[in-house]
Amino acid sequence: xxxxxxxxxxxxxxxxxxxxxxxxxxxxxxxxxxxxxxxxxxxxxxxxxxxxxxxxxxxxxxxxxxxxxxxxxxxxxxxxxxxxxxxxxxxxxxxxxxxxxxxxxxxxxx
Amino acid sequence: xxxxxxxxxxxxxxxxxxxxxxxxxxxxxxxxxxxxxxxxxxxxxxxxxxxxxxxxxxxxxxxxxxxxxxxxxxxxxxxxxxxxxxxxxxxxxxxxxxxxxxxxxxxxxxxxx
Numbered sequence: 152x153x154x155x156x157x158x159x160x161x162x163x164x165x166x167x168x169x170x171x172x173x174x175x176x177x178x179x180x181x182x183x184x185x186x187x188x189x190x191x192x193x194x195x196x197x198x199x200x201x202x203x204x205x206x207x208x209x210x211x212x213x214x215x216x217x218x219x220x221x222x223x224x225x226x227x228x229x230x231x232x233x234x235x236x237x238x239x240x241x242x243x244x245x246x247x248x249x250x251x252x253x254x255x256x257x258x259x260x261x
Numbered sequence: 262x263x264x265x266x267x268x269x270x271x272x273x274x275x276x277x278x279x280x281x282x283x284x285x286x287x288x289x290x291x292x293x294x295x296x297x298x299x300x301x302x303x304x305x306x307x308x309x310x311x312x313x314x315x316x317x318x319x320x321x322x323x324x325x326x327x328x329x330x331x332x333x334x335x336x337x338x339x340x341x342x343x344x345x346x347x348x349x350x351x352x353x354x355x356x357x358x359x360x361x362x363x364x365x366x367x368x369x370x371x372x373x374x
Contacts, residue, residue, distance in 0.1 A: 160301065184362065193351060194304070196362035239304065246311050247292045247357050248319075253303035 154178075155242045157252030165260050170227040172255035174240035183216055183223045184241045184249070194239060197225075230259045263287050267352050267366030274342040274373045282337040282369050284352030290364075291357040293335040297321065297348040298368075304351065310335055311357060342373045 154177040164170050174183065182201040186194040198207055200216035200223060207214045213226045223240055237254040244250060268283045286293065294309035296319075306319030310329040324346060326338040335354075339346060349370050355363040 157303075186363075193365040193368050194353075194363075195365070199362065241363070246309075246317070247355065248306070248309060249294065249353070249355070249363055250306065250320075251296070251304040253301070 155240060155250050155252040157240055157255060159255055160253060161256050161258075163258045163260060164230050166232060167229050170230050170234070170257055172225050172238050172240075172257075174223045174225075174252050176221045176242050178242075178244070179220050180242040180244065181220075182243050183220075184243065185214060185223075185225055186239045186241060186251075187236050188239065188254070189236045192236075227257075230257070232259050232261055235259050265352055265354055265364050265366040267350075267369050269369060270367065272369060272371050274339070274371065276342060276344060276373060278342050280339055280342065282339075282350055282352075282371070284335045284337065284366060285333050286335075286352075286354040286364070287333065288354060288356075288364065289332060290354035291332070292363075293329065293352065293354045294319070294363075295325070295327065295335070295337045296351045296353065297346075298351060299348050307337065307350075339371075344373045347371060347373045 156175045184199045185197040188194045204218045205216040211228045215224045237256045239254045240252045242250050265286045291312045295307040296304040305321050308327040310316045316327050351368050352366040353363040
């Protein structure tokens, strides 16, 4: 079945440093989604990538989808304390089944 | 603007008890799903449904039952609770189209003692 691997599992950064999380799928994905979960909250959709090689930006966040549509990354430039949370990638496969990676928990040290 | 509503928010069960976690959405989404979230394990899919009358198993279905008699509701039943089912449970729904996001409920924190 479809598996989505995500690294690193934890990341501590000083405020102002950059942060990147990587996602790899065992199968080719029709699309990939990214979600953010604040501590004590529920996952909230950030973005979806559909096309091979696609790059999208949301302010300080840059999302990439690999050429083979099996990997993706999220990069945050100059982290802020508001970026704290767990970032999940999710692959959408057959029958719209959404499979989540393990998540990367980001701590930002002021 | 209710979105996805889960009840209860918190629950403590004794081993062997049964209960139903409720999930309702008002967005007419065909796809609904249940996840459990445990430390270091991410979000693991328990069961999902692509429409009324249709359900299928996810990664960790054992010990849980679901049914989908209406588009709006997707309850999750624990038949005989075990301590290993202590977790945070999330219900999510999405439209069955390629470029759509999943909407999550607020979660149910379940403790089995």
